[in-house]
Amino acid sequence: MTIVTSVRKMQAYSERVRGRGKTISFVPTMGYLHDGHFRLLKEGRKRGDVLIMSIFVNPTQFGPKEDYAQYPRDMRRDLGYARRAGVDVVFAPTVDGMYPDGFQTSITVAEVTKTLCGPFRPGHFQGVATVVAKLFNIVKPHVALFGEKDFQQLVVIRRMVRDLDMGIEIIGVPTVREKDGLAMSSRNKYLNGEERRAALCLYRSLMKAKKLVRSGERDSKRILREVHSIIKAEPLAKIEYVSLVDKETMKEVKKIDKKTLLAMAVWIGSTRLIDNFCLP
């Protein structure tokens, strides 16, 4: 396994790989890997001759009051994970390498960022779209894989790739959960014992919604009411949003159909968790 930190060297490497007619699959991460990433890497391993993973905690996608400084980092552990997953190259650039003096370009995906996390994290998806475009131009993948846990992010990337004709296949990989249902996330590390138990209310509420829809309920308001009441019963939880949206346009829907996504952001103490479920 090779570790590359230089943008130029990564670009030259990928250019050579493509020149030999080989395909590149790519898993961009912010490190502190968990089994959700492992699943992405396993999928990626199948889909390209060369598997590249990036580790980069991207400052531009964090708001000024968000957890950029505290975001968990553990390069040694991540490299072990990558090796076991069969990664060929880890690309781990520096912040200065990615954003040299004078940097001033950003990519905006306008419509699909208007709901869910968009309004609560101004600039977040702009930061995500811009860094992913950079990573794509550096790593030059044929295929890139993203977790469905960050469903809106996946939609933003897909839209950007299509709109800018990037010619990269984007694959969404299902959320991996702990045994009790909590969606895996590097941010779960922030939770203490009590909060860890409280965090289950997200999954419980998603399951309840699923059950309602399976039993025939199609009215968004009634489903949202049930979801809200489950989360509100948990004293440590504070809802940021719970929404039912079309899973392509990210627009809110009044009636559930087969393209509906239930998505939520909930604070557990000082940790912000997101989760979602495709309904029905």
Place this chain on the structure above:
Amino acid sequence: MTIVTSVRKMQAYSERVRGRGKTISFVPTMGYLHDGHFRLLKEGRKRGDVLIMSIFVNPTQFGPKEDYAQYPRDMRRDLGYARRAGVDVVFAPTVDGMYPDGFQTSITVAEVTKTLCGPFRPGHFQGVATVVAKLFNIVKPHVALFGEKDFQQLVVIRRMVRDLDMGIEIIGVPTVREKDGLAMSSRNKYLNGEERRAALCLYRSLMKAKKLVRSGERDSKRILREVHSIIKAEPLAKIEYVSLVDKETMKEVKKIDKKTLLAMAVWIGSTRLIDNFCLP
């Protein structure tokens, strides 16, 4: 010479060319070619194994009150020009092909667009950056050439390419002028006889500034005063802006140095002309 209108086919063609280890040089245009374009194509011909030119009047870089509908078009004449210049492929996509339903992504280059044309043409450089990024992703060039007549555009593209790690060499090609000094532009077609003569005030004022600087003048205010007075002496001319800026940052300068650009936009009747000169 091949003419391609499909985005997918163009992309596949360029992928094949690159796969064979050949280099691609690219000249994006809005058509209605003149000798300025011809010079770009001649330069492009030297710099790549395959020379691709695009013709696309891009609606998103025109403001609602600008001349998108009237912009001159003459595909047959353009194809003759391209053939004589040794173009291998003309890429001429449709508006729907470039901006299908649901399109919503844009690229902003923030700082270098704050002066000169930026404030007078809101959204223009966003439209330019976005369409050029798309064209780059479709045509996959190693080298792309742009005219220095649109100097700020050249700076915007250079900045975007560097910031997004596009790995494309951007080459600026000097402005081509008519015998009497008028910078070549497809928009010169809008000028009637009287306006055509009036339009010379741009070049005259640039030459005057050059002379002043050559004779030792370094004070921006004094140079701008002279330039203004020459243009104002022409009754058909109306100044939009005249500025002295650093030719990389596009920031206004008080003192002339070897990185200074004198740039202007002047209305001649209902035609907006731009011109510039690198000083001294």
